[in-house]
Amino acid sequence: MSDLVTIRAVIGTEPQLSITPQGLAVLKFRAVTHERKKDPETGQWVDAGTNWFSVSAFRGLAENGMESLEQGDHIVIIGKLQIRQFDRADGSRGTSADIEAFSFGHDLKFGTSHFTKVRTASGDIERSPHPSQIESRNHPMSENTGGSWPERDTDAA
Structure with a gap:
């Protein structure tokens, strides 16, 4: 099952562009969301959770993303979320949150951008x-x- 999602995230790994044998451009990177909340009892800011997502984009979005994005950028991603289970080499099970991006761009809350x-x-x-x-x-x-x-x-x- 997959769901349409919009997230604000930070690019956690260098984006990597590859071209399939059929000529399809594919961009992949990991994105992280992180939330902090103020503890009402102590008044201190505390970590309230971190989520990692594997993001992939295709065709023109992949090519433009490679030219525009780098590790550490704050971005907004719109895409299809799929949660899947996988088996690790050691035999344990893991869970992956994957987003096939339909659109993404810089989060202008954190800076300016120039569009070409x-x-x-x-x-x-x-x-x-x-x-x-x-x-x-x-x-x-x-x-x-x-x-x-x-x-x-x-x-x-």
């Missing part, structure tokens, strides 16, 4: 709006801040 669009399957680049279409006077690319809108080479790979 990539070509779609048809080879087109989705363009960002021209500065004149942006309402905010404080946007870094608006004329009011002296920013310039970068030109894109549509022939580049």
Whole structure:
């Protein structure tokens, strides 16, 4: 059985990208969630649990994730959770929490991010709006801040 989940986590291992013999890009990493709560009796912060997840992503998400993520990043993951039992080499049983990611990205509570669009399957680049279409006077690319809108080479790979 699998369930759709959304988690906030920290990437606990370096993401690893591999390509299957059929040409499918696969990204794998481990993610950890950690909660701390204030003990009402002592007023001290205490650990309230840690969960580890094996995360996998495929195709474009895998390729973009490899270019964007690194160990220690705070991210938000949306995907399909599957809890499974497995046998260890020593004969004991273990439990694994696996997430097949449908989407993930940086958790902006912990920092800023810069987004760069990539070509779609048809080879087109989705363009960002021209500065004149942006309402905010404080946007870094608006004329009011002296920013310039970068030109894109549509022939580049």
